[in-house]
Amino acid sequence: MMSCIVIAQEQGAPPDDQSIARARRLMRKIDKDRNGTFEKTENARTWKRYQRLDADGDDCLTVQELGSDRTAYLQTGGRRSLDVVYKTVGNRDLLLDLYYPTEMSPSDRCPVIVYTHGGGWAAGSKQGAARGSFARVFLDLVGHGFAVASVDYRLCKPDSGVAMRDCVIDCKDAVRYLAKHSDSLGLDAGKFFVMGDSAGGQIAQMLLLSPSESLAGDPELASTPFQLVAGVSWYGPCDFERMDLFNHDDRPDFRDRFEPRILGTSGGTDAAEAKRELLENKLQRYREISPVNYLAGDSPPLLMIQGDKDTTIPVKHAYYMKERAEAVSASVQIMIIRNAGHNWRMVDAEIDPSREAIEDRTVQFFVDHR
The missing domain is CATH 3.40.50.1820 (Alpha/Beta hydrolase fold, catalytic domain)
Known part of the structure; x- marks a missing residue:
């Protein structure tokens, strides 16, 4: 259940296994077309967050490039x-x-x-x-x-x-x-x-x-x-x-903007009943x-x-x-x-x-x- 202890990555070193594993998890979230890479055209706002990792300047990020993120x-x-x-x-x-x-x-x-x-x-x-x-x-x-x-x-x-x-x-x-x-x-x-x-x-x-x-x-x-x-x-x-x-x-x-996050209501056929119960x-x-x-x-x-x-x-x-x-x-x-x-x-x-x-x-x- 516990990850092994590893030595911290040095700047310029290749990504270690844990960095690659994290990059793969991230790729699954941002790779909307499921082609294994994240392109600038998929989501401009998300691209701005990670574009510094585009080492070859091709407007496309690979798992290896995502894994090189030293700010993580x-x-x-x-x-x-x-x-x-x-x-x-x-x-x-x-x-x-x-x-x-x-x-x-x-x-x-x-x-x-x-x-x-x-x-x-x-x-x-x-x-x-x-x-x-x-x-x-x-x-x-x-x-x-x-x-x-x-x-x-x-x-x-x-x-x-x-x-x-x-x-x-x-x-x-x-x-x-x-x-x-x-x-x-x-x-x-x-x-x-x-x-x-x-x-x-x-x-x-x-x-x-x-x-x-x-x-x-x-x-x-x-x-x-x-x-x-x-x-x-x-x-x-x-x-x-x-x-x-x-x-x-x-x-x-002034309005209460926190109610949805405090009550945590969800969608579905029983949503109205669930919210009524929570409001009580x-x-x-x-x-x-x-x-x-x-x-x-x-x-x-x-x-x-x-x-x-x-x-x-x-x-x-x-x-x-x-x-x-x-x-x-x-x-x-x-x-x-x-x-x-x-x-x-x-x-x-x-x-x-x-x-x-x-x-x-x-x-x-x-x-x-x-």
Whole structure:
């Protein structure tokens, strides 16, 4: 069930077997005419994402070219275990990537940071750990002796029946898997941490604050307890019941855009009945996936970093979480970034503190709680 540990690819090296296997899975998704290659004419938007890999400039990508993508994984120079199957749902394997500290002996047991990617619960992948600020944070943490586990989970696609709670359940099962196999994986089961951004920030908060036995998924993993030490949420929401927290400019015509992803209704002849049944339990569903409801005096420390001009996940969430934490004496720190929109986009002026300061604060928070 567990992938073997391999040495990280060096820049310019030919794709290894795991990179080719990933490229084949990707090809099955994007090769609409099923001819074994992906042409620019098949989907212009998808082509833009991968055109840098077109080494021979023929407007056509092969599996070998897709497998050469060095941005898909963290280039740590250390050991890594890619595409580990942590559970299977239906006929789909759910995967995680595990990166080890750059200096680690076979007998070591290292702390691990579980990364849950963003994407509105409907997009994104574990490869997000290897991009932008996330790569810089995780490479720094690997250098500090942490392992990093980047997790894929089911996504809330139309008519899939997948709801936000399923995203949380999958990520909880990933943590349960890591805890269950901590000895063979070389992980310290007493030093698990979590980090996520946007939707992944909400998932990270849920993993950190909700009881380990709640939201059970795979029966083979359900009995495995885990304890998280601390966590970081970048621009993640904390409460779905308080929809006013999502209304950044207090518009009177504000609408709830999350209902389909929270309820997870699917199509088919029974869709109307299924939705009616879900609506009867709507409030329960909203409360269940709101991390703020799990705050307690003994909750593990949480750092929330949010932009003051974020219109996707307004800064109100950080202030509200801090307010609720103080009421129950929970450990929640907030860092507010001025002039920052979602994903630390600059709004009107340079963000302050800088992106580098955000990365440094994130790394130091984990180091301080190790």
